[in-house]
Amino acid sequence: MNFTKESLALQLNKVFERYKDLAVAKDSHNLVRLHGSIPVDILACGFHLCQSYLIDICIPLNSDKLPYVIDTGRSVAISYRHIYDDGVLCLDTDTRIRMRFLDGFDLLQWLQDFVEPYFFSYEYYVRYSSFPFGDREHGCQGILQTYQELFDASSIDAAYKLMRYCCLHSYRGHHICPCGSGKRLRNCHGNALRNFVADSRKLEILKKDLLLVERELIG
Ligand SMILES: [Zn+2]
Ligand SMILES: [Zn+2]
Known part of the structure; x- marks a missing residue:
């Protein structure tokens, strides 16, 4: 580090x-x-x-x-x-x-x-035969699981879409939430997203992770 x-x-x-x-x-x-x-x-x-x-x-x-x-x-x-x-x-x-x-x-x-x-x-x-603090997959799946937890998203697919939103858009409460719920961001994952968009240290980690995920998905 x-x-x-x-x-x-x-x-x-x-x-x-x-x-x-x-x-x-x-x-x-x-x-x-x-x-x-x-x-x-x-x-x-x-x-x-x-x-x-x-x-x-x-x-x-x-x-x-x-x-x-x-x-x-x-x-x-x-x-x-x-x-x-x-x-x-x-x-x-x-x-x-x-x-x-x-x-x-x-x-x-x-x-x-x-x-x-x-x-x-x-x-x-x-x-x-169980994990006291939970556990996550390796590679791309583990990254997505981690963001699923951080965003409190319903699936890793939703987590991926939320990650992409953070990188591609600036936060707008009236946007439709990318998680697929059909609700507006402010009534859905808005708080979780703002938490990332507003903190450049978190956003930097997220951007690198999204690159890793997309590389693995495409490759
Ligand atoms: Zn492991
Ligand atoms: Zn949502």
């Missing part, structure tokens, strides 16, 4: 304070790699997880790419749908992570909001 060596160093101090076992394992010009185990202690949905997980965290430098986590300790079964073949964890959709950090990426917060809950969600799924 456009980390420089300097900006990352500041954040790493906080991370190492909280996660005592993590340390820098590799430090190159375009990537910093952390290695170590992180303790996860979460009580939610009637389930208490208290366990440590050995991971590597890769943080790209001077790049818009999000940091990612490798399951070094092989704690997660490879048959699980949210781990990729190379051992990289599918923490959440990029959209949800980027939307969480509109004011700037925070590595410590990311560990607490996405990495720790990932393991909780996994262990919960192993026991109860």
Whole structure:
């Protein structure tokens, strides 16, 4: 997330304070790699997880790419749908992570909001065959599902149309809502849309996501 060596160093101090076992394992010009185990202690949905997980965290430098986590300790079964073949964890959709950090990426917060809950969600799924915090598909479908939730739309098709509206039109309350309800925007998804159109940070994420979706739909 456009980390420089300097900006990352500041954040790493906080991370190492909280996660005592993590340390820098590799430090190159375009990537910093952390290695170590992180303790996860979460009580939610009637389930208490208290366990440590050995991971590597890769943080790209001077790049818009999000940091990612490798399951070094092989704690997660490879048959699980949210781990990729190379051992990289599918923490959440990029959209949800980027939307969480509109004011700037925070590595410590990311560990607490996405990495720790990932393991909780996994262990919960192993026991109860359901996801405590929901889950989303990969690729284009996952992006559309994320916007379906953000817009509170009835389908991913409606979510796609709402995304397009945000990119192609300026908001007008009397426009017919693109979701297909036949109602005017102000009486339908107007508030949800304005929330995006009025915030350039959200709109920028949405525009990039729409490009990804359309590329995948066409390709
Ligand atoms: Zn996934
Ligand atoms: Zn609508």
